[in-house]
Amino acid sequence: MINVGVLGATGAVGQRFVQLLADHPWFNLTTLTASGRSAGRRYADVVEWRLDAPFPDSFGDLVVAPTDPKALRDCDLVFSALPAEIAGDVEMACAAAGLGVCTNASSHRMDQNVPLVVPEVNPDHLGLIDLQRDRGDGGFIVTNPNCSTIIFTLALAPIAPFGLSDVRVATMQAVSGAGFAGVPAMAIYDNVIPFIGGEEEKMETETLKIMGTFDGASVTPAPLRVSASCHRVPVIDGHTMAIWADVTTPVDDVLAAYRSWTPPISGLPTQPDPVIRLFDQPNRPQPRLDRMHGRGMTVSVGRIRPGLRLIALGHNTIRGAAGASILNAELIVKNKYL
Numbered sequence: 001m002i003n004v005g006v007l008g009a010t011g012a013v014g015q016r017f018v019q020l021l022a023d024h025p026w027f028n029l030t031t032l033t034a035s036g037r038s039a040g041r042r043y044a045d046v047v048e049w050r051l052d053a054p055f056p057d058s059f060g061d062l063v064v065a066p067t068d069p070k071a072l073r074d075c076d077l078v079f080s081a082l083p084a085e086i087a088g089d090v091e092m093a094c095a096a097a098g099l100g101v102c103t104n105a106s107s108h109r110m111d112q113n114v115p116l117v118v119p120e121v122n123p124d125h126l127g128l129i130d131l132q133r134d135r136g137d138g139g140f141i142v143t144n145p146n147c148s149t150i151i152f153t154l155a156l157a158p159i160a161p162f163g164l165s166d167v168r169v170a171t172m173q174a175v176s177g178a179g180f181a182g183v184p185a186m187a188i189y190d191n192v193i194p195f196i197g198g199e200e201e202k203m204e205t206e207t208l209k210i211m212g213t214f215d216g217a218s219v220t221p222a223p224l225r226v227s228a229s230c231h232r233v234p235v236i237d238g239h240t241m242a243i244w245a246d247v248t249t250p251v252d253d254v255l256a257a258y259r260s261w262t263p264p265i266s267g268l269p270t271q272p273d274p275v276i277r278l279f280d281q282p283n284r285p286q287p288r289l290d291r292m293h294g295r296g297m298t299v300s301v302g303r304i305r306p307g308l309r310l311i312a313l314g315h316n317t318i319r320g321a322a323g324a325s326i327l328n329a330e331l332i333v334k335n336k337y338l
């Protein structure tokens, strides 16, 4: 077993990590960290458990550690669910201390030597770890994209071979994507908020890196234009998005491409089967009905129409955050970087 810790274990994504790691076959969760407000106290006493899954009692007595590499000495790998404002420095310090870091935060996603990975889309980009290791401290940082970008790039993967040059997307994003303190009930109930700070820029830039080409030394961004419009809607979990791609291939061929698509990786415990679930019904996918397929790791796609127009949906704190990071860590282990 590989000893792991979770940074920011009391937050929306941190709790998902704890839930998903509680019975993991490869990872042994030893350390939970949070801010100075929570450090030094029992996890059960400081966490406001809000997931639709039972609290894992075995972690209740664990004393929350400060978010500091010195508190992570018995870990080989840490999962970061820290706010971006503090994640940048903390994650660098952890890597410099020899730890592997798998992070949800945006701080290092676009760094030249840091892989931005969706395992079923660009597993080869993990090769950037070798360039980070040239520093000599043994540690490294691997990022997963913004929650919407993960769902978006997975939905595009089967049609990428048709040639994409201009893709537009309008998202309908769940409130859990803003963290527990993110959106007040009075702001979102009976409402739609047509702005999520930084989200459109992340979808428009991260997608190009993920779909770009790695030549062993650097990633050349995909020659693709992405235009995004992001909206917060009164859904608890599950981001839905309408996608328009400049693909003129007949719809029957597109459907065949989705049905025959196989991911370039296999044998990882968190990888769902299928990775992409295709719906024929005209009123699917829907967040309440479809976010938990594949234990929250499957991306659902439907309403494929000429144009090319389609709808995609995924669970934002599982496939879009904690589950994505754990899948990255499993690929890191399988590829013997740890």
Ligand SMILES: NC(=O)c1ccc[n+]([C@@H]2O[C@H](COP(=O)([O-])OP(=O)(O)OC[C@H]3O[C@@H](n4cnc5c(N)ncnc54)[C@H](OP(=O)(O)O)[C@@H]3O)[C@@H](O)[C@H]2O)c1
Binding pocket: 007, 008, 009, 010, 011, 012, 013, 014, 033, 034, 035, 036, 037, 038, 039, 067, 080, 081, 082, 083, 084, 086, 087, 104, 105, 106, 145, 146, 147, 176, 177, 178, 179, 180, 181, 316, 317, 320, 321
């Ligand atoms: N929510 C999503 O769907 C989603 C999806 C993809 C990526 N992300 C990214 O994941 C990260 C976490 O998001 P979240 O929604 O889980 O946030 P959150 O609910 O606000 O949780 C933040 C966590 O960070 C800890 N923290 C805050 N300030 C700290 C400090 N100064 N030092 C150490 N720890 C500190 C908090 O501990 P205390 O409880 O002690 O304050 C808490 O554990 C963010 O970078 C976010 O952008 C989120």
